[in-house]
Amino acid sequence: MNDILKQLDEVLEARKGVPADQSYVSSLHHKGLNKILEKVGEEATETIIAAKDAKLSGDTAEVVYETADLWFHSLVMLSHLGVSSDAVLQELARRFNLSGLTEKAQRTQGD
Numbered sequence: 001m002n003d004i005l006k007q008l009d010e011v012l013e014a015r016k017g018v019p020a021d022q023s024y025v026s027s028l029h030h031k032g033l034n035k036i037l038e039k040v041g042e043e044a045t046e047t048i049i050a051a052k053d054a055k056l057s058g059d060t061a062e063v064v065y066e067t068a069d070l071w072f073h074s075l076v077m078l079s080h081l082g083v084s085s086d087a088v089l090q091e092l093a094r095r096f097n098l099s100g101l102t103e104k105a106q107r108t109q110g111d
């Protein structure tokens with residue numbers, strides 16, 4: 001899973017050097033941060049709508065699809081700012097370790 005994020009990070013970084021008309025990501029880098037943030041906002045809204053629909057219908061396919069769009073555009077935002085997805089994973093790991101859940105999870109596995 002982390003491998004996918006790492007590989008995607010590399011592709012998003014490489015797209016900075018590609019002409020705007022040759023790829024979706026390069027077009028976003030060329031349009032700039034405000035356009036990228038607009039897409040993050042749109043995808044967040046679409047994810048919220050899909051989650052509400054999933055709650056009603058029990059069908060979660062659309063919320064998975066929209067969450068992937070949201071994560072993807074968030075990764076483009078981080079890339080545009082020169083931040084790697086690993087920095088976010090490290091922050092999540094730090095919080096997880098702070099909560100002590102690592103030891104608890106290990107105990108549960110041993111049960």
Ligand SMILES: N=c1c2ncn([C@@H]3O[C@H](COP(=O)(O)OP(=O)(O)OP(=O)(O)O)[C@@H](O)[C@H]3O)c2ncn1[C@@H]1O[C@H](COP(=O)(O)O)[C@@H](O)[C@H]1O
Nearest residue numbers: 008011012015022023024025026027039042068069072073
């Ligand atoms: N994971 C994705 C990915 N997820 C979603 N999208 C694009 O994000 C857009 C979603 O926005 P919308 O649904 O609003 O579609 P849209 O109307 O075309 O977008 P706008 O005109 O409103 O900007 C679509 O164009 C999708 O194709 C993605 N585009 C690219 N990737 C990854 O990024 C890599 C590089 O992509 P390119 O730069 O296109 O080569 C690819 O190999 C993929 O791995």
